Amino acid sequence: MPLLELCNVTKFFGKLAALENINLTVREGEVLGIVGPNGSGKSTMINVISGYYRPSRGTIVFNGKKISGMRPDRIARRGLARTFQSNVLFEGATVLESVMVGSYLQYRTNAWQSFFDTKTYRDEFEEVVGRVLDLLKTFELFNDTFLPAAGLSHGYQRMLGIVMALLANPTVLLLDEPTTGMNHEEAMFVVENIKKISAQGTTVILIEHNMRVLMDLVTRVVVLNFGNKIAEGTPEEVMNNQEVIEAYLGTEQL
């Protein structure tokens, strides 16, 4: 059975439909790319799935549970984490603080145990810190651990965002343009890590402009235009799809 399923999802802003009757099924373990020209509703789609917006119509089913209309934190608890395009920082926090706050779902002990600073909490805390620092190492953020997150370069802020999303121990990871604002090396580095992540069995849905990145990363591509799904399939199929080419030629040069 599909892991995540959207049926007839529609989102209106006032009169304007940012998403129209989107039907989509995401299978376990795949890497799904969402492409489309600017304003085609890619981010809206992520926002609707992650609960930031509630869909005007249609339902979203995740693990056989209906999640459309749930609060974002409930959705996140069910294992559906996301990154943001811009809004990734906790104001005034260092990298470590950000990820420690982000690791909220890592704990099994409750707030009171942490308040009374019990043994179990301390052990779990050390354990979490270890996990966090490992993640920071894998994403080359370890050296900046104690620096204010706002001081990081744009690319590294994205990586911080991914780290925090991972800390919500997701089964589905929604990445909103993870590589924009990065140079090629950084982008490739992120791609590698995303591959690792999906290799560990996490399903990944990502929005991407950079086709080259997309090609060697995703197993399946969905193309949106003006809030409608105009194509779906393997990258090759999609690239040869006439409608897609037009949609893109209309906006940006491939």
Place this chain on the structure above:
Amino acid sequence: MPPAGIWIDGLIQSCIYMTMAFGMVLVFSILGILNWTHGQFYMLGAFVVYYAFTAVGIPFPVAMLIAGVVVGGLGMLVEKLIIERVNIPSAQGALYVTVATMALIFFFEGAASMLFGMQEKGLAMVFPGVLDLGSLSVSYQKIAVIIFTLIIMTAMYIMLNRTKVGLAIRAAAQEPDAARLYGISVKRTSLLVMGIGCALAAMAGSIMAPVYAINPFIGRIPMIMSLLAIIIGGLGSLTGAIVGGIILGFVNSVVAYRLSYFSEVVLFAFVIVLLLVRPQGLFGTPLK
């Protein structure tokens, strides 16, 4: 059905709250902050008129303008020296502005009670006499209040809709970034708007000076009332401020007439309920 006297009274109150709330919302829509010192500018306006009229002997309308100019300048000074420097671009900025303006409440009240003393003063001699219409009678002062408020409001309307300045202000209010692109200095606009807002408060105070007694603490109630008016009308909406002021004025006086001293709890409860069911008020833009 309350007698005509109550409605006239409601109209008078609407006039203050309208003028006050308008200035406050104007400031809010540009600077994005509530100026909690607004009521003290009202008080200062009343005092300026009082001294200009009694001590110097300037005719009342001129004294009103003087009050507007003086207090408006004071407001600009506050904006330039304090608010602008305290209002840092972050979530905390608004907080610091709130604290600063609230501290200024104490500052101005203290200064006023040092300079002018705490005894009640009055300007009853400005428009003496009562217009007797048989069943009800209206004092010339109240008629003057209504006239002056209309003049001020029309002036504001023309200023906002017919002049370049007004255009700039409205642009900066709606689309700060776009306005910046069109070469409108938001800094200067906000300075100007702060001046206008405080001038409006001072005008309200000086209009009311002949009607009520003047002391250093008269600013507090009008401040809270205009705050409620803004909430009713919707934060950041100019028409909202006017309508809210009018509603509040009449509600205030009619409810007081019906329930005497229970009126205040009715007002506050009403506002709380309104905030819970419709935070954006009547005319405000809905929140996310």
Place this chain on the structure above:
Amino acid sequence: MKRWYNIATMVVITVMVLGVAWAPRPAHAEEPSIIKIGVPTAMSGPAAAWGQAGKAAYETWVEVFNKAGGFRVGDKTYHFQVIHVDDKNSPEGGAAAAKQLIYGEKVKFLAGHWTWNFPAIAAVSNPAKVIFMTRTGNEAVPGGVYNPKKMPYVVFANPSHEQFTSDCLAITKAFPKYKKIGILDCTLGKGIGWDYVDAALDKEGVRYHHEWFPVGTQDFAPYITRFAEAGCDIVYVAGWIGEAMAFAKQRWEMGYKDMRVGHSGPFITPLAYLGVCGKEAAQGFIGQYWACWDFKVTKVKRTYVKMCKEVMEILSEKQGKPFVYTGWIGWLPSHLLILSQAMEKAGTVDDPDAIMEAIRGGTFETTTGTWTMSGAETYGSPIVFGCPSALSTIKGDKEVYLSEYPMKPLP
């Protein structure tokens, strides 16, 4: 260079600020012949005008009193000294002020004259065995805080509700033509025993109607209309000065020209009323009156009248314009006279019980006439005396003696 200049100025400023902040209060000479009287009174807030006008008068009066030889107990001569502390016109302020005076200034006697913070002050002064001479107090009604058994060191001039009753009766006696009296008070004054006022008025066959307005009200039109509809032709305002003025002005503006207005407080100066209300609206405004040289019914000792007149002259010279506020005469001076005479009787100045013994049931010459502690049948307490409700009214820009109503104990 400039930097040093800045630092220097900073230092100077800091020193000055600290100097101001830590400046010790003026040291009061501790000679045995000085009796310190603590006066918790309103120097700020809506009653500040009374408090500040009173302060000047009291200090001058005490000077005059001391110059006239003070008073003798045994073979020693004693002088009074008054220490004013701002009670912020609120109960907690009153309690704080009383604590400061009793524990900080080590005063043995308090004399204040505010109404709604009496209970708080008494709760502090009484356990400390400090004699508290209060002109008016809220809680002397049965079931109120004041209980002569529990508070043996509190001396009343006249409790609020008695003053109000007596004022209302004085007004109705002065103007038999008024059929119904409206009584307006701030919600602050709700609990001060209006039901006893009503009982007394009923007994005298006076018709009345009550209204209360929320604190900070500036616009009295609704209340004026309610009074008019209740058919009141005279309204007695028991609020602060500003409120009484606003009421008088607005009733005039709303066309109720023949609705007369009275106030529970004395005038500071009639000019304020003329300024706020306008000339016509202020005419006939009734206030309390204490210029005892005009009293017709109550007889006052000539020497005291002379003293008071002297004080008024001194103050007039001091402030350059005539000092017309007479409210102070009925307050602190009468307290101090009672106290001094009681001390002479008791032959001691520092045994509160003996002094209270002398006060109970005693007869005293005060600036408001001769009073025998007559409260016994009213409050089961022999330590309440009365004051005449002497009224004055505004004629032209002058305050003139109107009438007085010697207080009788309430049923």
Place this chain on the structure above:
Amino acid sequence: MRRIFDYKTLIPRWIAVLLAVPFIILPLFTTNLATLSMIILSGIWAIAAMGFTLILRTGQFSLGQAAFMAIGGYTSAILTVKLGWPFWPSFLLAGVVAGIIAMVIGSVVLRVGGVYFSIITLALGEVIRIVAMQWEPVTRGSRGLITGPPDPIPLGVFEINFAVSAVPYYYFMIVLVAVTGVIFWQIGRSRLGGTFFSIAANPILAEHQGIHLMKYRVIAFTIAGVFTGFAGSYYAHFLSTMTPYMLGLWESIQIMIMSIVGGVSSLVGGPLAGALVLYALGIYLSRLPVYGIQQLLFGTAVVAVLLFMPKGTGLVDLWDKFWRKVFREPEFYEIPSVE
């Protein structure tokens, strides 16, 4: 490791204790009521300000804190005066009641955020004040309730008697502040504090990390309510009276000013510094014979702090700077061993 969310308050425990010593031994030198009551009252305001800061940590800005003091004060005053309870149980109950009311109100009101929350709390404070004013049979309206001192605590031979001097009040105040301070300090350092911090810093992101905003806002509001209630109860009994006008809008503003000027970077140090300095300032200024000058200078002082301190810092951060200068502490605190 636990210190990361209060890394701006670099005061090790022993320093904190050291700072407390002069206050603990003060009564040995002076038992002057004016001095003691000044410190007692600033302690009370400090607790209220801590509550305000805690709520501020969740990004909400309450203008109704004095109302919770009033609730606490009235609860214990009614229990002691009307029902004749002893002081201590009613003191505890005061905090509980204030907390419960805070929870109920908060779970309704915290839905609206930003300036709306400030205004709605302001209005709530006024409503509570008016209710206290009008509910004659219970609160005795404007006459207020005249509360007695706490009942004496027998300690073997002698007993602690609150009626005779202010020293017992003083020491109980110290204890109360210490307990509150320790609890808030612990909250600031525990995961709770971190969660609050994240909600204030970036609610959207926090929510997508699985944090239920409402829940934690209500928790903060309730905790603040409880301790504010304690403070209010103690306030009422120290001033020996409880009236509707003791704790209104202007007191809420005072609490807020103390918290901000003291510095919101620290849950405990900031409010303490703010309350001590500003309240002491107010008291000493009120000695000046010119009426009105105290408000004037008070306002000036607050504005000066806001202008001349680096933004986002308060008086407590002066100590912070000093500490870094003296001990060469890094701007961002090194974490002790993590393995």
